[in-house]
Amino acid sequence: MTTTVPFFSTGDLSRELEAVGDVLHSGWLTTGSRAKLLEQRFAGACEADHALAVTSCTAALHLAVEALGLGPGDRVVVPSMTFGASAEVIRYVGATPVVVDVEPGTNLLSRRILERAVEDYGNIAACIVVHYGGQAPRMLGDEGLWDYCRERGIRLIEDAAHAFPSRSDAGPIGAVGDVACFSFYANKTMTTGEGGMLVTNDADLAARASIMRLHGIDRDVWDRFGAKSASWQYDIVAPGFKYNMPDVNAAIGVVQFGRAAGFRDDRQRVAEHYQRQLVDVAEVSLPLCDVPASWHAWHLFPIVLHQDAAVDRNGMIEALAERGVGTSVHYRPLHRMTYYRDTLNLDAQDFPNAEQTWQGCLSLPIYPSMTAEQVRHVTTSVRAVLGHSPPAHDG
Numbered sequence: 001m002t003t004t005v006p007f008f009s010t011g012d013l014s015r016e017l018e019a020v021g022d023v024l025h026s027g028w029l030t031t032g033s034r035a036k037l038l039e040q041r042f043a044g045a046c047e048a049d050h051a052l053a054v055t056s057c058t059a060a061l062h063l064a065v066e067a068l069g070l071g072p073g074d075r076v077v078v079p080s081m082t083f084g085a086s087a088e089v090i091r092y093v094g095a096t097p098v099v100v101d102v103e104p105g106t107n108l109l110s111r112r113i114l115e116r117a118v119e120d121y122g123n124i125a126a127c128i129v130v131h132y133g134g135q136a137p138r139m140l141g142d143e144g145l146w147d148y149c150r151e152r153g154i155r156l157i158e159d160a161a162h163a164f165p166s167r168s169d170a171g172p173i174g175a176v177g178d179v180a181c182f183s184f185y186a187n188k189t190m191t192t193g194e195g196g197m198l199v200t201n202d203a204d205l206a207a208r209a210s211i212m213r214l215h216g217i218d219r220d221v222w223d224r225f226g227a228k229s230a231s232w233q234y235d236i237v238a239p240g241f242k243y244n245m246p247d248v249n250a251a252i253g254v255v256q257f258g259r260a261a262g263f264r265d266d267r268q269r270v271a272e273h274y275q276r277q278l279v280d281v282a283e284v285s286l287p288l289c290d291v292p293a294s295w296h297a298w299h300l301f302p303i304v305l306h307q308d309a310a311v312d313r314n315g316m317i318e319a320l321a322e323r324g325v326g327t328s329v330h331y332r333p334l335h336r337m338t339y340y341r342d343t344l345n346l347d348a349q350d351f352p353n354a355e356q357t358w359q360g361c362l363s364l365p366i367y368p369s370m371t372a373e374q375v376r377h378v379t380t381s382v383r384a385v386l387g388h389s390p391p392a393h394d395g
């Protein structure tokens with residue numbers, strides 16, 4: 001029997017299917033009680049005062065930069081090693097991205113890197129930190145990003161698309177910082193199909209984002225149809241967006257939320273198997289976990305193939321595909337994307353750590369339903385492509 005390992009699989013979703021069925025039978029498909037419930041539970045898990053369910057993490061990031069009042073003339077720091085969404089929202093509001101390199105091994109933005117950007121550019125209005133792969137940088141103390149931002153009056157936005165559930169030295173992601181944005185995209189750590197969550201302790205920011213989430217209307221859909229005054233009685237105070245999460249999606253999210261801690265433990269188990277079964281492969285760098293393993297969301301398991309390996313990264317991806325193993329690349333950095341390179345005059349030489357990752361990186365499959373046999377098939381395949389025998393260790 002041949003083993004195949006897709007890059008991602010949702011696993012069994014029969015409980016989610018049942019929950020969606022209930023929503024469809026209820027007759028209330030758009031934002032309502034399911035979205036409210038997901039928000040309450042999510043805010044609780046993040047130890048934050050406010051959580052707003054939205055249509056994507058990109059929408060949450062957009063609402064965050066808008067509600068913080070960022071606009072033309074404001075410089076916003078963003079790491080190069082990320083998905084385009086982290087940077088495009090800076091442009092949505094007319095502000096200027098300052099694209100920076102990342103720390104080696106973790107691919108994280110850090111206080112050290114932000115300090116250098118402040119030295120180079122002077123005024124920085126905000127920083128979008130990306131919890132690459134599912135771990136956060138240090139937040140508190142002399143090396144802490146949040147403490148530095150607080151001292152300097154730099155607004156800290158967390159792109160936590162990879163990071164639920166996870167924590168930093170300051171507690172659950174979302175507990176500190178100005179605002180944190182999570183993704184429930186299909187292959188993220190929990191899903192609503194498409195969806196996201198904005199989390200904040202800032203009551204003014206939450207109020208603004210809530211209004212802008214739904215057309216700039218001064219009360220949300222739930223109040224509009226659930227509360228005392230008639231549904232036509234609303235005012236529009238700003239040209240808002242259409243970012244509210246429907247209950248059809250939120251119902252999936254409520255079930256996934258309940259499974260999220262178990263999902264995380266399962267992904268950590270896969271990561272630990274990978275580490276044991278690949279640790280002796282000299283041509284490969286394994287992802288550096290700079291926090292206790294239990295703080296890490298383990299959304300990704302990105303390895304970096306060294307320049308002197310028998311195959312290059314693209315060759316490895318093709319060879320693994322031939323063996324039935326799906327992979328991905330996180331990421332081709334922003335400084336190599338035409339729009340950001342050309343409009344911001346970015347030079348690859350200024351991003352040595354992101355370049356080092358980009359040249360050799362590929363992400364191995366990691367998801368809760370992966371079997372020990374599938375993990376072993378992946379490691380055996382990586383090793384075989386590089387001319388190594390199967391892993392000695394079985395665990």
Ligand SMILES: *Cc1c(COP(=O)(O)O)cnc(C)c1O
Nearest residue numbers: 056057058083085161183184185
């Ligand atoms: C997936 C992702 C996003 C966007 O999430 P959506 O919910 O698809 O909008 C943003 N940032 C990072 C780092 C991501 O991986």
